Amino acid sequence: MANHRVGETGLSDSGPSNHHHHIPYAVLHGMNAPTSFIHQEGSAFDFGELEEAIVLQGVKIRNDEAKGPLFTTGRPAATLEMFPSWPIRFQQTPRGSSKSGGESTDSGSAVNTLSSKTENQLEPESPISKKASSSDHQAFDQKPLQHQQHLQQHQQQQQQRLEMASDTSRTGISQNQSAKPTQEKRRGSTSEKQLDAKTLRRLAQNREAARKSRLRKKAYVQQLETSRIKLTQLEQDLQRARSQGVFLGGCSATVGNISSGAAIFDMEYSRWLEDDQRHMSELRTGLHAHLSDSDLRVIVEGYISHYDEIFRLKGVAAKTDVFHLITGMWTTQAERCFLWMGGFRPSELIKMLISQLDPLTEQQVMGIYSLQHSSQQAEEALTQGLEQLQQSLIDTVAGGPGIDAMQQMAVALGKLANLEGFVRQADNLRQQTLHQLPRILTVRQAARCFLVIGEYYGRLRALSSLWASRPRESLMSDDHSCQTTTDLHMVQPSQNHFSNF
Amino acid sequence: MHCQTGSWGSYVPTSTRSVGDPLERIERLASENAVVIFSISTCCMCHAIKRLFCGMGVNPTVYELDEDPRGKDMERALMRLLRSSSAVPVVFIGGKLVGAMDRVMASHINGTLVPLLKEAGALWL
Numbered sequence: 225m226a227n228h229r230v231g232e233t234g235l236s237d238s239g240p241s242n243h244h245h246h247i248p249y250a251v252l253h254g255m256n257a258p259t260s261f262i263h264q265e266g267s268a269f270d271f272g273e274l275e276e277a278i279v280l281q282g283v284k285i286r287n288d289e290a291k292g293p294l295f296t297t298g299r300p301a302a303t304l305e306m307f308p309s310w311p312i313r314f315q316q317t318p319r320g321s322s323k324s325g326g327e328s329t330d331s332g333s334a335v336n337t338l339s340s341k342t343e344n345q346l347e348p349e350s351p352i353s354k355k356a357s358s359s360d361h362q363a364f365d366q367k368p369l370q371h372q373q374h375l376q377q378h379q380q381q382q383q384q385r386l387e388m389a390s391d392t393s394r395t396g397i398s399q400n401q402s403a404k405p406t407q408e409k410r411r412g413s414t415s416e417k418q419l420d421a422k423t424l425r426r427l428a429q430n431r432e433a434a435r436k437s438r439l440r441k442k443a444y445v446q447q448l449e450t451s452r453i454k455l456t457q458l459e460q461d462l463q464r465a466r467s468q469g470v471f472l473g474g475c476s477a478t479v480g481n482i483s484s485g486a487a488i489f490d491m492e493y494s495r496w497l498e499d500d501q502r503h504m505s506e507l508r509t510g511l512h513a514h515l516s517d518s519d520l521r522v523i524v525e526g527y528i529s530h531y532d533e534i535f536r537l538k539g540v541a542a543k544t545d546v547f548h549l550i551t552g553m554w555t556t557q558a559e560r561c562f563l564w565m566g567g568f569r570p571s572e573l574i575k576m577l578i579s580q581l582d583p584l585t586e587q588q589v590m591g592i593y594s595l596q597h598s599s600q601q602a603e604e605a606l607t608q609g610l611e612q613l614q615q616s617l618i619d620t621v622a623g624g625p626g627i628d629a630m631q632q633m634a635v636a637l638g639k640l641a642n643l644e645g646f647v648r649q650a651d652n653l654r655q656q657t658l659h660q661l662p663r664i665l666t667v668r669q670a671a672r673c674f675l676v677i678g679e680y681y682g683r684l685r686a687l688s689s690l691w692a693s694r695p696r697e698s699l700m701s702d703d704h705s706c707q708t709t710t711d712l713h714m715v716q717p718s719q720n721h722f723s724n725f
Numbered sequence: 726m727h728c729q730t731g732s733w734g735s736y737v738p739t740s741t742r743s744v745g746d747p748l749e750r751i752e753r754l755a756s757e758n759a760v761v762i763f764s765i766s767t768c769c770m771c772h773a774i775k776r777l778f779c780g781m782g783v784n785p786t787v788y789e790l791d792e793d794p795r796g797k798d799m800e801r802a803l804m805r806l807l808r809s810s811s812a813v814p815v816v817f818i819g820g821k822l823v824g825a826m827d828r829v830m831a832s833h834i835n836g837t838l839v840p841l842l843k844e845a846g847a848l849w850l
Contacts, residue, residue: 591836598833601780609773616769645770645811652827656834663835 465556465692485544486553492537493554496530497685503527504678507671517667524662527674531658535651538566542644542651549647556688559681565606565650570599570657573677577661580676582669591664595657602653610646613639747795747802755817758786759847763803763815765791771814774826777833783847785816819845 482490503526510523542549549567552560562569574596584592620636623629662670755761760778764771766789778785790796790813803812807825816823818841823829832838842848 594836595834598836598838601777602830602833604780605773605777608776609769612772613769616767642769646773649770649773649826649830653830653834656831660834660836 461689461692465688482553483545483548485541486548489537489541489545489548490554493534496534496537499530500678500682503530504675504682507675507678511668511671511675520667520671524667524670524674527678528658528662532655535655538651539648542566542647546643546647550643556685557691558684558688562684564603565610566647567650567654568681569603570654571596571603574599574657576680577673577676581665581673584665584669588664588669595660595664599653599657606646606649606653613642613646745795747798748806750795751799751802751806752820754788755822756820759819759845760785760842761817762787763799763813764789765813767791768813770811770826774814774816774829777829781839781842781848783842785847818842818847 503523506523507527510520515523538549541554546566548554550565552563552566555563559568562572564572574592578592578596581592617636617639620632620639623632661673665673751763760783762771762774762778762785764775764787775785775787790800793799800812803815804810806822807815809825811825815825816829823832823838823841829838832841839848843850
């Protein structure tokens with residue numbers, strides 16, 4: 225019932241601004257129905273009906289009283305229209321105020337009093353309390369209850385409402401002059417029947433709008449809820465994956481002890497993965513929509529730039545924490561299994577692609593195989609270079625007789641610094657390989673090719689997630705039933721990992 | 726062709742001139758063979774680049790700057806030439822500068838390295 229106040233703005237153009245801090249969802253979407261506010265909490269009390277009652281009542285009153293001049297004062301009409309939900313009470317108030325004002329026929333003053341009172345009111349009770357503040361309104365306390373009861377009966381039949389409205393209005397009618405303009409719905413039409421039709425239509429529309437906004441709000445809240453659940457699930461997956469990594473790998477980066485450079489990169493990488501999803505759906509829709517080659521080329525180039533970005537980020541991360549990259553702690557477990565020098569092995573990717581690509585022309589086949597061959601050679605060269613570095617490092621750390629410990633460490637540190645160079649060159653190789661693909665393939669083939677790549681890694685990530693969430697995880701949890709099963713049970717995967725399937 | 730992991734066959738003894746522009750020397754040495762690599766014996770990336778050419782069947786001419794009395798000067802000259810903090814490895818093919826490891830790998834991936842080698846006479850197929 226506390227939303228009655230918000231209904232103030234519905235019918236009039238001059239809505240007070242105090243309702244803005246209470247803007248319900250419906251308002252933000254331009255709902256122009258007073259009942260929308262009122263119905264916000266799904267109140268059982270149908271204010272749409274109530275509003276009709278007031279309108280009809282007012283129409284009756286006005287026509288009965290035939291107070292023409294009051295038509296023209298826009299202010300009183302607007303003010304009183306603001307409180308359709310408190311029809312009876314407010315009718316009491318103006319009566320009370322006008323009574324205290326000596327039954328003045330000046331509806332303006334009465335209404336002004338009313339408006340000033342009601343603008344400050346937040347509770348349905350306040351009109352009554354406001355009334356109490358003015359002189360001798362005790363007598364009228366009875367009336368609101370009576371009218372309330374009458375009003376509840378109004379919901380049944382419109383005819384009865386009309387009659388009873390006229391009855392109740394007549395009981396206090398001598399003082400109720402400001403009630404007349406209430407029912408002036410700022411319409412110029414003169415016939416009562418026309419007014420009814422328009423009013424009824426408008427009221428029906430309001431009701432409909434209110435209902436729609438209710439449904440919209442429900443849908444929105446539901447969306448928020450599912451997103452929240454998804455978020456917690458993701459966080460759990462992440463935590464599980466990290467703890468799995470620590471348990472299995474015994475790597476330097478333990479949970480909670482991750483370097484800031486690594487943490488930053490991980491964050492950027494997860495954002496990159498989200499972007500990846502977006503690019504992939506772009507590719508997918510682009511292919512299905514049969515876009516022109518030039519349009520598709522834009523999308524393909526966009527995807528390549530997307531990969532350029534992750535290589536750039538990895539370059540920055542390699543400066544601060546090369547071990548994080550080279551041990552693959554930034555990837556999922558399945559990806560880590562196939563890790564080569566801090567990332568994917570280009571020749572393996574090409575090999576995977578060869579089976580997936582469209583029928584290729586002879587020239588394209590040669591181009592692809594040549595690419596695979598040259599990347600293999602480059603990989604081999606880098607691997608041998610890294611092996612030499614490792615050997616050199618072993619020699620340094622092993623030391624020998626008479627070696628100065630401090631110097632030994634300094635030399636070892638110097639050699640470790642070369643790791644960054646190798647990860648950089650490996651990423652460079654990966655980047656060049658991806659850039660070469662669209663030079664060999666047609667635009668459509670390239671788009672399909674990148675889609676295949678993106679989906680492939682998406683599945684690898686999903687595989688990691690599945691693996692992490694199989695029953696074996698009891699080793700990490702409080703559950704003491706130690707299962708050593710090697711079966712991969714079909715556990716419930718988290719929603720997002722299957723988005724690529 | 727079997728590639729040696731030890732000292733590289735074509736180590737050219739330096740001339741006895743003590744005065745001379747290091748860059749000039751570099752350019753002169755680079756033009757004397759089809760494939761010339763300036764390296765440092767302990768550098769692992771240099772080892773990688775040697776392995777790359779070796780794996781392609783190329784027999785490059787390698788100058789180990791740490792084993793050359795004027796190596797330091799040449800290193801500095803190369804750093805200026807490449808505008809990089811690391812002078813080595815750097816590759817010349819047919820007397821022309823190709824670049825450091827990243828440039829060499831990029832040209833291999835995009836298919837321009839092999840024609841360049843063939844043109845310089847370092848590869849026969």
